[in-house]
Amino acid sequence: GQNIDQPTEMTATEGAIVQINCTYQTSGFNGLFWYQQHAGEAPTFLSYNVLDGLEEKGRFSSFLSRSKGYSYLLLKELQMKDSASYLCAVRSDSWGKLQFGAGTQVVVTP
Amino acid sequence: DAGVTQSPTHLIKTRGQQVTLRCSPKSGHDTVSWYQQALGQGPQFIFQYYEEEERQRGNFPDRFSGHQFPNYSSELNVNALLLGDSALYLCASSLGTLATNEKLFFGSGTQLSVL
Numbered sequence: 001g002q003n004i005d006q007p008t009e010m011t012a013t014e015g016a017i018v019q020i021n022c023t024y025q026t027s028g029f030n031g032l033f034w035y036q037q038h039a040g041e042a043p044t045f046l047s048y049n050v051l052d053g054l055e056e057k058g059r060f061s062s063f064l065s066r067s068k069g070y071s072y073l074l075l076k077e078l079q080m081k082d083s084a085s086y087l088c089a090v091r092s093d094s095w096g097k098l099q100f101g102a103g104t105q106v107v108v109t110p
Numbered sequence: 111d112a113g114v115t116q117s118p119t120h121l122i123k124t125r126g127q128q129v130t131l132r133c134s135p136k137s138g139h140d141t142v143s144w145y146q147q148a149l150g151q152g153p154q155f156i157f158q159y160y161e162e163e164e165r166q167r168g169n170f171p172d173r174f175s176g177h178q179f180p181n182y183s184s185e186l187n188v189n190a191l192l193l194g195d196s197a198l199y200l201c202a203s204s205l206g207t208l209a210t211n212e213k214l215f216f217g218s219g220t221q222l223s224v225l
Contacts, residue, residue: 004152033213042114042200042216043153087152096141096204097166098214100152 002026004101006088011107012078020073020104022088030094034062034073035087037103043087047073075106083108112137114203114217122223123191131186131220135203141165142184143214144176145200153200159184160206188222196224 004024012018024032031050035043049055049064049071061074075082085103092099115134123129135142141160145153155168159178173189182203188195198221202214 035216040218042218044216045213048213089152095158095166096143096212096214097155097158097168098153099155100145102150102152 002099004088004090004099006101006104008102009105009107011109013109014078014080016078018075018078018106020086020106022071022101024069024088024090026090026092026099028092029066029090031091032064032071033089033091033098035089037085037087078108080108080110082106114201114215116201116217116220118220119218120221122225124225125191125193127191128187128189129191129222131199132183133186133201133217134183136215139203139205139215140182141204141206142178142182143202143204144184144186145202147198147200147219156186191224193224196222
């Protein structure tokens with residue numbers, strides 16, 4: 001079957017680093033996306049990986065291993081505004097449909 | 111430059127009723143996808159419209175239907191509402207000629223409550 005798994009919740013303190021893991025089993029693979037979603041708001045794009053390796057964008061980095069069906073999102077220098085749900089999503093074909101995990105709620109404490 | 115806009119923002123209906131949700135894509139985008147997001151879950155793909163045709167469909171019953179207009183805006187219709195249809199309905203737009211890194215832009219959603 002098709003499955004995307006990520007932890008339900010993670011807690012970290014301001015200024016720290018948090019790593020959100022995502023494992024996937026899908027019928028095809030054409031890219032992995034990370035989105036951030038604050039409560040009651042639209043998901044906003046954070047990062048995209050289609051080849052193995054690390055993509056860095058400011059305080060956020062994302063890693064992909066296609067052979068292991070594994071990705072992580074790394075959030076550095078955590079700020080209070082980073083408290084949100086982080087969604088891992090896989091695109092299986094070339095038409096754009098995304099399959100999402102349930103999301104990881106990150107709680108940043110002072 | 112307007113992003114993806116959805117209306118209404120909130121809606122309350124009773125079981126058995128019908129509902130229509132509306133979406134205007136981001137300027138320059140021609141493809142609209144609809145997702146259902148239950149509380150505490152990730153978005154689930156309903157269907158995608160491109161060139162006024164349904165191009166892909168997820169595992170949703172025929173009670174869920176849609177339409178895309180020549181100006182690329184879209185509607186989602188749900189008939190015979192069930193309590194389980196209560197969710198946030200998200201519209202996402204993109205370009206139909208998808209580059210490999212083309213991302214979806216989401217609207218803020220319509221929160222539907224079925225009583």
